[in-house]
Amino acid sequence: MPLSGAKRWLIVGIALAVLASLGSGYMNRYYLGIANDVGIAIILATSLNLINGHTGQFSLGHAGFMAVGGYFAAWLSLKIGASFSPQTAKAMFPLSLLAGGLFAALIGLLVGVPSLRLKGDYLAIVTLGFGEIIRVVAQNTEAVGAASGLKGIPQYTTLGWTFGLAAVTVYCVTSIVNSTYGRGFLAVHDDEIAAESSGISTTRYKVVAFVTGAFFAGVAGGLYAHHKQFLSPTGFDWIKSIEIVVMVILGGMGRTVGVIAAAILLTLLPEFLREFSEYRMIIYALMIIFLMLLRPGGLFVFKTKRRPTA
Amino acid sequence: MDFQQIIQQLINGLGLGSIYALIALGYTMVYGVLRFINFAHSDVLMLGAFSAFYLAPLVQKMVGPESIMGGILVFVLSAAICACIGMLIEFLAYRPLRKRPKLTVLITAIGVSLFIEYTGQHAAVFGSATRAFPKILPEHQIHLGKLMLNSNDIIVPTVTIVLLAAMWFIVQKTRIGTAMRAVSFNQQAASLMGVPVNRIISFTFGLGSALAAIAGILYSIKAPGIEPLMGVQPGLRAFIAAVVGGIGNLPGAVLGGLLIGVVETFAGGIPGLSNYRDAIAFGILILILLFKPAGLLGRATIEKV
Numbered sequence: 001m002p003l004s005g006a007k008r009w010l011i012v013g014i015a016l017a018v019l020a021s022l023g024s025g026y027m028n029r030y031y032l033g034i035a036n037d038v039g040i041a042i043i044l045a046t047s048l049n050l051i052n053g054h055t056g057q058f059s060l061g062h063a064g065f066m067a068v069g070g071y072f073a074a075w076l077s078l079k080i081g082a083s084f085s086p087q088t089a090k091a092m093f094p095l096s097l098l099a100g101g102l103f104a105a106l107i108g109l110l111v112g113v114p115s116l117r118l119k120g121d122y123l124a125i126v127t128l129g130f131g132e133i134i135r136v137v138a139q140n141t142e143a144v145g146a147a148s149g150l151k152g153i154p155q156y157t158t159l160g161w162t163f164g165l166a167a168v169t170v171y172c173v174t175s176i177v178n179s180t181y182g183r184g185f186l187a188v189h190d191d192e193i194a195a196e197s198s199g200i201s202t203t204r205y206k207v208v209a210f211v212t213g214a215f216f217a218g219v220a221g222g223l224y225a226h227h228k229q230f231l232s233p234t235g236f237d238w239i240k241s242i243e244i245v246v247m248v249i250l251g252g253m254g255r256t257v258g259v260i261a262a263a264i265l266l267t268l269l270p271e272f273l274r275e276f277s278e279y280r281m282i283i284y285a286l287m288i289i290f291l292m293l294l295r296p297g298g299l300f301v302f303k304t305k306r307r308p309t310a
Numbered sequence: 311m312d313f314q315q316i317i318q319q320l321i322n323g324l325g326l327g328s329i330y331a332l333i334a335l336g337y338t339m340v341y342g343v344l345r346f347i348n349f350a351h352s353d354v355l356m357l358g359a360f361s362a363f364y365l366a367p368l369v370q371k372m373v374g375p376e377s378i379m380g381g382i383l384v385f386v387l388s389a390a391i392c393a394c395i396g397m398l399i400e401f402l403a404y405r406p407l408r409k410r411p412k413l414t415v416l417i418t419a420i421g422v423s424l425f426i427e428y429t430g431q432h433a434a435v436f437g438s439a440t441r442a443f444p445k446i447l448p449e450h451q452i453h454l455g456k457l458m459l460n461s462n463d464i465i466v467p468t469v470t471i472v473l474l475a476a477m478w479f480i481v482q483k484t485r486i487g488t489a490m491r492a493v494s495f496n497q498q499a500a501s502l503m504g505v506p507v508n509r510i511i512s513f514t515f516g517l518g519s520a521l522a523a524i525a526g527i528l529y530s531i532k533a534p535g536i537e538p539l540m541g542v543q544p545g546l547r548a549f550i551a552a553v554v555g556g557i558g559n560l561p562g563a564v565l566g567g568l569l570i571g572v573v574e575t576f577a578g579g580i581p582g583l584s585n586y587r588d589a590i591a592f593g594i595l596i597l598i599l600l601f602k603p604a605g606l607l608g609r610a611t612i613e614k615v
Contacts, residue, residue: 058413114600120412121347125553126599129592132546136589242420249417281428288421293406296414 013167021160032159036227038267039162040220043169045247045263046256047216050173052245053254054182055209056189057116058124062217063240064131065104067233069218071144073100074153074225081154093156097165097222104218105211107134112210116203128238139233149232150225157227165223169216174256176212185209189254246288252298261300317457319575325463325532327571328470332525333548334555334563335477336518342494342558343514346412349419350399351522352545353426354392356538358523359443359530360436361388366444381447385469388527389520396519397512405508430538440535447531466528473521474564480517481560490514494558543588547574550595556608565606570594 020035027035048062076096081089089096115126144150176182184205187195196202225231247266251259269287273280291299333355340348362384369387373380403422407415431438450461481487489510492500501507529544530536551570555562570591577583577590598606 058416115596118599118603121416121557122553122599122603124416125347125549126596129550129595133589133592136586140585239424246417249413278432282425282432285421285425285428289403289418289425292414292418292421293403296407296410 010167010171014164017160017163017167020163021158034271035159036157036162038264039159039166040224040227041247041263041267042166042260043216043220044244045251045259046169046173047213048244049248049254049256049259051209051213052248053259054177054189055185055206057206057209058120059127060124060238060241060245061127061131062244063236063238064134065108065214065217066221066224067134067138067236068107068221069100069104070221070225070231071138071150072103073097073222074150074231075144077154077226086154089154090156093226097219100222101215101218104221105215108211108214109207112207116206116210131238131241135233135236147233149230151230153225153229153231155226155229157223162223165219170256170260250291250299252300255298258298258300314457319579320572321459321463323572323575324568325466326575327568328467329525329529330544330548330551330571331564331567332470332473332521333544334552334567335560336522337549337552338557338560338563339514339518343490343511346415347419347549350422350426351518352541353423354396354519355522355526355545356430356541357395358388358392358526359536359540361391361523362446362527363441363443363536366446376445376448378448384446385524385527389523392523393516393520396515400512400515427538436538438538440537442535443530443533462531469524469528473524477560486513547591550591554595554598554605556605559605559607562605562607
């Protein structure tokens with residue numbers, strides 16, 4: 001059966017994820033947790049890459065969408081678990097994730113339509129603002145535990161789910177961007193005025209990128225919720241958004257492989273630095289500054305290539 | 311809420327708003343000359359408060375406790391220290407990136423901000439605990455009819471007004487102010503006219519950071535205590551104020567600051583809404599940007615091809 005390159009990778013990715021999932025029983029719990037974190041980070045970074053990298057719209061509110069999806073999926077799981085049985089809730093886990101993603105996409109649409117009229121710094125600040133508003137709303141909503149957080153979320157996330165969905169995210173984002181339709185994202189990124197004059201509806205492309213990105217962020221949030229089993233509004237502040245942005249920038253805006261590598265690296269880095277825990281965050285901050293000074297195009301970019309393809 | 315409470319809240323709001331306005335001026339000036347958001351500005355504010363925290367005992371030993379003279383000395387010295395820090399940050403982190411895309415500079419600024427915050431939280435520097443801010447100005451209670459005013463409620467807006475007037479004078483009437491406006495209008499043309507662009511940018515950072523330091527001290531006088539992350543919330547509000555007023559526009563920053571301060575104070579007094587305090591400033595921002603994308607006093611720029 002002839003398959004295109006991207007599809008082949010998708011199948012390889014899912015197969016590996018399933019294999020890893022089967023073997024996860026033998027893994028150390030600590031490493032298992034980190035592996036799940038890595039998978040979730042890949043989903044977050046790849047989905048933000050569609051917005052920030054491919055379409056060139058600087059968003060600082062990604063953690064907000066992650067929060068929306070995470071809270072919604074966790075709330076659904078808890079509701080289903082309470083009114084039917086935990087087994088049903090477990091069987092419904094994919095549906096909860098999907099619902100979380102769709103809800104995040106809906107919020108993304110509501111946020112995106114008005115704010116994507118703005119550009120550059122203004123867009124960054126408005127998305128940051130929306131992210132903060134989402135956090136404050138979560139902090140004041142009793143149904144999801146308000147300020148003390150949502151506790152007792154069942155642990156349904158497995159390596160198979162995180163890496164399988166990471167593969168799906170990467171596949172979806174690259175296929176969208178590499179399709180005929182998806183050239184529009186790159187056109188908006190390269191030159192908005194030229195794109196507009198060529199008859200591309202820039203606003204629609206921006207909104208599509210934003211909603212798609214929000215959907216996957218929401219799914220990642222759902223995985224995160226069922227992995228950590230606890231959600232707290234403070235975990236979704238704008239520092240979290242910045243972490244994701246840094247992954248995209250280090251990976252080299254719009255370069256899928258680079259972004260995935262950066263997501264893995266930046267998730268593992270704090271674990272390596274655990275011995276120097278006092279200095280960990282200082283080193284992280286210094287690293288951001290020095291990378292921007294020395295390798296602003298991305299950590300893994302060695303020659304200047306005009307067009308990022310995949 | 312009766313009339314007297316409304317006046318009281320209004321005074322509190324204007325006091326808070328004028329502090330926001332001072333911080334917002336720093337954001338707006340830097341944006342004017344460099345076109346990027348200096349995320350580290352809110353941390354300079356924190357450093358200003360900490361400078362005063364360490365300077366106050368020294369100064370009070372020299373000129374006696376809680377004197378006006380000592381207070382002024384603390385303000386001036388902290389402002390000077392922060393002006394140097396601001397210029398240093400610009401020189402080390404932003405100047406090498408002058409020709410790079412704005413996004414790179416923005417991320418660097420976030421990096422600098424995180425660096426100052428995390429370094430400050432380290433036990434060997436300031437530590438992450440909240441500390442009580444020393445009294446640096448004599449305090450009196452003033453009764454106006456039924457209204458009760460703290461002397462700080464008057465000092466804060468007064469200092470702000472004086473500084474705003476000084477800023478207006480510097481920007482509009484002096485040679486260096488003219489150069490600042492020229493750089494903000496068109497950097498390349500200004501440099502061709504013989505304006506030393508780098509020196510002007512450095513000066514702008516110094517001026518903005520000095521204002522941030524003073525705002526930080528004024529903020530700490532009323533705050534319960536100081537800690538390394540204290541700058542984040544007022545910094546964010548002030549930044550919003552700058553955008554609401556039209557970033558790059560000095561009167562706009564003041565207007566935005568007062569607006570955010572007053573609205574936030576009133577919202578804080580209404581039960582039910584007070585929990586959403588953190589979101590209110592952003593709500594105002596989003597509303598205003600939707601209807602006036604350039605801010606209240608900002609001029610819309612037409613993009614030329």
